[in-house]
Amino acid sequence: MASTTTATATLDEAHVGEMDNVAYVVRCRGTGRRLLVDAAAEPETLLALVDGDLDLVVTTHRHHDHVGALAAVVEATGARTAAGEDDADHLPLPVQQRLAHGDTVRVGDVQLEVVHLRGHTPGSVALVLRDPDGPDHVFTGDSLFPGGVGNTSGDARAFDRLLTDVTERLFDVLDDDTVVHPGHGAPTTLGAERPHLAQWRERGW
Numbered sequence: 001m002a003s004t005t006t007a008t009a010t011l012d013e014a015h016v017g018e019m020d021n022v023a024y025v026v027r028c029r030g031t032g033r034r035l036l037v038d039a040a041a042e043p044e045t046l047l048a049l050v051d052g053d054l055d056l057v058v059t060t061h062r063h064h065d066h067v068g069a070l071a072a073v074v075e076a077t078g079a080r081t082a083a084g085e086d087d088a089d090h091l092p093l094p095v096q097q098r099l100a101h102g103d104t105v106r107v108g109d110v111q112l113e114v115v116h117l118r119g120h121t122p123g124s125v126a127l128v129l130r131d132p133d134g135p136d137h138v139f140t141g142d143s144l145f146p147g148g149v150g151n152t153s154g155d156a157r158a159f160d161r162l163l164t165d166v167t168e169r170l171f172d173v174l175d176d177d178t179v180v181h182p183g184h185g186a187p188t189t190l191g192a193e194r195p196h197l198a199q200w201r202e203r204g205w
Helices: 043-050 070-077 155-172 188-205
Strands: 001-007 007-018 021-030 032-037 056-059 080-084 095-100 104-107 111-116 125-129 138-143 178-182
Touching: 007 043, 021 043, 021 104, 021 111, 021 178, 032 104, 043 070, 056 070, 056 104, 104 138, 111 155, 155 188
Parallel strands: 032 056, 056 080, 080 095, 138 178
Antiparallel strands: 001 007, 007 021, 021 032, 104 111, 111 125, 125 138
């Protein structure tokens, strides 16, 4: 488990499941309230990561490896659920907060911006945490990784849509030191990935 501290929040992560999913807890430093990004697998591990009351579980997208522990975590904590509007009906339990591009979600005093990134799934969302004292942080689910955007199963139109959204809604509006927290594997920064955008478009994946 790794931990990062920002001006307003503490960010903790755990790698779970057979596909090395990364789940993240955002804890408001002022109130202690908690939000979980992707209840992917291993509910006991996730509950230990939360280590307290859980207000909200945000699911970045509908794929099974990102929701495997969702029902168990919600049952154990009573947390509310949130997901992108176009993926919400595909989750294994009701979604209380349907997210659209430009929305915000709150945990205690912390506000996270919702970014709709179409292509990996129709309703994939990322969450941006602004930090006035350091780099911003973005939780990208399976839409952006070190080395490229998420899998679009060979669908050229979906790939173009995803790369366009990632470019216009993340790279064009956030600084290079923004830390990218993907749904699998290691973190990166927008600055590390920016030089490769043209290459990604040319290769088509």
